[in-house]
Amino acid sequence: MLSETLAGGLKTYAIGEKIRALRLRKKLGLVELGQHTGLSPALLSKIERGKMFPTLPTLLRVALVFSVGLEYFFGARQRRPALAVVRATDRQSFPDRPGARNPAYRFECLDYPVAERRLNAYYVEFGPLSDEQAQPHQHEGAEVVFVIAGSLAITVGDVEHVLRAGDSIYFDPSPSHRYRRVGNRACSAVVVTTA
Numbered sequence: 001m002l003s004e005t006l007a008g009g010l011k012t013y014a015i016g017e018k019i020r021a022l023r024l025r026k027k028l029g030l031v032e033l034g035q036h037t038g039l040s041p042a043l044l045s046k047i048e049r050g051k052m053f054p055t056l057p058t059l060l061r062v063a064l065v066f067s068v069g070l071e072y073f074f075g076a077r078q079r080r081p082a083l084a085v086v087r088a089t090d091r092q093s094f095p096d097r098p099g100a101r102n103p104a105y106r107f108e109c110l111d112y113p114v115a116e117r118r119l120n121a122y123y124v125e126f127g128p129l130s131d132e133q134a135q136p137h138q139h140e141g142a143e144v145v146f147v148i149a150g151s152l153a154i155t156v157g158d159v160e161h162v163l164r165a166g167d168s169i170y171f172d173p174s175p176s177h178r179y180r181r182v183g184n185r186a187c188s189a190v191v192v193t194t195a
Helices: 004-011 015-025 032-035 041-048 056-065
Strands: 094-097 106-111 117-125 143-149 150-155 157-162 168-171 176-180 189-193
Touching: 015 041, 015 056, 032 041, 032 056, 041 056, 117 176, 143 150, 143 157, 150 168, 150 189, 157 168
Parallel strands: none
Antiparallel strands: 094 106, 106 117, 117 189, 143 168, 143 189, 150 157, 150 176
């Protein structure tokens, strides 16, 4: 049990409120966030409501899902230029769906340490899945995809666009869209979305 002094000090950081704001911005429910983090929805709810304070490993699990660093929760409120170097060895790879045996793609966040990003950048490797296995999704903002290697089909609404290495596409991601590797060659891309 925390003393009043410690509890009061932790409350000033409003960690639960920040987690809730991130979750709602990404339109995730507690159950979905629990699937991505391996934490129970009940525990996440307690943290969001300020009934419990997360340990640093627990908070880092949540931070990685939202591509933010721990400083997002503890950093000073003063404005400073955003700058972060992300080493390849420090990035973690996540499947498109938590617990997926054969994910349609795996992604790595290229900018996770930056606290208040205006965009999100990812390195993505696409798996050899059939069209039926590529799950559609949608979100607000804008999206740019630049294909590094291989061929990638991107379906936006009902229209499929096939991109090859060096091709790029800019689109409104609010309609349902999905990605699918074309052919047997390895396929990778950089995907940038606005926050």
